[in-house]
Amino acid sequence: MLTNSRLVHQPHDHGRCINAAMTRAHDLCIEQNARMTTTRESVLRLLWQSHRPLGAYQLQDQLAELLNKPIAPPTVYRAIEFLLQLGLIHRLPSLNAYIGCPFPNSEHSNLFLICTECGSASEMAHATINNTLQSAGAKVNFTLQSQSLELFGLCPQCSEPLEADSNE
Amino acid sequence: MLTNSRLVHQPHDHGRCINAAMTRAHDLCIEQNARMTTTRESVLRLLWQSHRPLGAYQLQDQLAELLNKPIAPPTVYRAIEFLLQLGLIHRLPSLNAYIGCPFPNSEHSNLFLICTECGSASEMAHATINNTLQSAGAKVNFTLQSQSLELFGLCPQCSEPLEADSNE
């Protein structure tokens, strides 16, 4: 099982998350002979500013501010599409929002744990789940191509406020 | 495991699907003391016309034609919301579309098998998957509240065209 859950849902040196993600992204671009332009890099960096997914128009606002010039929706959506195709980000359909992928090169489950309280989202890759889904599909002769798995609930931080306070 | 997959992805007496669904819906409304109005019943029936999910504006068009009067989006969305709350339909976030629920009273996985070829969608409820997801979440202290699971691929009908043709 692969997950960034502990990082996402606990205080941590987030600068390292960002740097690691940006390095991975640049490496991947070189490998794939793809161009990491200013716009694309900025969008990716914005998506890594927090572990909360951002909508396209939130990205638009933040990108305009960051680059200090007006940005139109197509610019944002183009960057999003590029990053999606490289596997550097994911789309969370139930939120119409996007989030950086913590392990763009690894096996995927497209499984997200989304906190309904604080909005943070972590990703998991889970061979058992993949196998179970695959064989559940196979049982009814369904040939699995891709999947989108969203779990909603309370992250560790948000599910234990009482325990944290009980020391007072 | 509970699924309507075999029904969805194979030729069948679809009138029975519709009738069964409408009966279940009426029963549920009585049980819940909810009102099954003309608009709501029409939307539900439209969603059961096929095993393909429909978008809100497809529903709007079809509802306007069926009721022979102009229908505005809020009317559709209100009916959708009502039916969602009763568990009579589901929303498929990746498609922005809605589909009738074949077993509104049973345990749910919110697991959908969506054919990328013909657009049909079947639903499964699967205790093993639920347990696996639940415990995968628990492992990282995530308290699961709800889930949305969408599998994309080829349904039986669409995945075996060659085999079907091979008799010629």
Place this chain on the structure above:
DNA sequence: TTATTAATGTTATATTATAACGTATATTAA
């Protein structure tokens, strides 16, 4: 019947996403 609640009608608008076409910048080939 009247009061009350629930449902629908109506208008306007918010939010998310894409089409179409022009311009600029980078890469490749000559």
Place this chain on the structure above:
DNA sequence: TTAATATACGTTATAATATAACATTAATAA
């Protein structure tokens, strides 16, 4: 190094999905 080509971005308009706010009608309860 320049011309040709491909790629990315700018710009305008608009499509597609969804909701807010308030008026009206219908159903139920007092």
